[in-house]
């Protein structure tokens with residue numbers, strides 16, 4: 001059960017949640033509703049294309065929000081990042097740059113920019129990753145265009161705070177997973193890809209599943225409902241200039257994750273690794289200390305429980321007859 005947010009804080013606020021119909025956004029909107037926020041605006045890309053400055057101006061002029069939680073992005077797993085690095089750079093940068101500029105001109109009182117752990121250097125000097133090391137090197141190559149585009153928005157947030165007194169905060173979630181995730185094998189992140197591969201292999205009676213990479217990298221897997229709670233706690237309580245990580249502070253190797261997911265799905269075949277495929281960043285474990293200190297956020301969903309819920313959700317969505325047993329690896 002998620003902690004109830006501060007209803008008094010949210011009452012009377014108009015809040016725009018860009019990307020509010022997406023994976024993370026749907027959980028943020030759900031929690032905002034439960035917190036009693038009376039007026040939540042979720043602009044959809046088909047109506048309000050955030051790459052278009054005039055569309056943003058029209059949205060803000062019409063809705064006059066007190067707060068914007070900016071989650072809209074183009075994102076995905078290693079395959080998606082490698083397929084469209086130019087689009088991932090341009091669209092993530094231009095949406096955020098224009099939106100933040102319009103927000104400050106319209107007098108928006110708080111802007112919550114959601115960044116990404118992909119902005120960290122490939123090999124930062126400390127594990128777990130601490131926010132002070134964000135600029136200590138270039139990101140892992142496959143996700144650098146995405147990670148750097150989003151990191152530009154940290155510079156913008158800090159510059160606007162310094163020059164205009166604009167209250168923009170910046171959060172860095174680690175790798176999310178959970179219900180409502182994207183299970184399209186072309187674009188998905190690792191946990192939905194593993195769940196789908198093992199569910200399909202089990203249904204097909206496949207003797208083995210081959211996965212991308214060596215299995216040695218680690219990630220800090222963060223349950224999406226916990227992430228939504230962390231974002232809203234920060235929106236309520238944090239008004240600082242410095243970026244803040246959001247995650248569990250723990251890491252798991254992809255090979256161990258694959259074994260765990262196979263067990264939870266009930267797949268008992270072999271797991272093989274295609275080491276010609278890229279691994280992505282070697283290690284990812286974030287320090288969760290600052291979020292706990294600054295706004296009292298601590299992730300609470302154990303990985304096994306979160307994966308179980310995600311598997312249950314996926315099975316509810318996908319009748320077994322529609323599962324594509326020929327789907328390729330993540």
Ligand SMILES: NC(=O)c1ccc[n+]([C@@H]2O[C@H](COP(=O)([O-])OP(=O)(O)OC[C@H]3O[C@@H](n4cnc5c(N)ncnc54)[C@H](OP(=O)(O)O)[C@@H]3O)[C@@H](O)[C@H]2O)c1
Nearest residue numbers: 019021022023024044045049050071072073116173175176
């Ligand atoms: N997933 C992760 O593991 C992860 C980890 C760290 C940080 N994040 C960050 O969390 C945020 C949400 O990620 P997510 O995984 O929930 O993504 P998602 O499910 O792909 O949702 C992204 C949303 O962005 C909206 N969008 C994209 N382009 C748009 C445009 N041109 N105009 C208006 N809206 C547009 C889409 O709206 P429509 O549905 O209306 O098209 C979509 O619902 C992103 O900022 C991402 O960088 C994600």
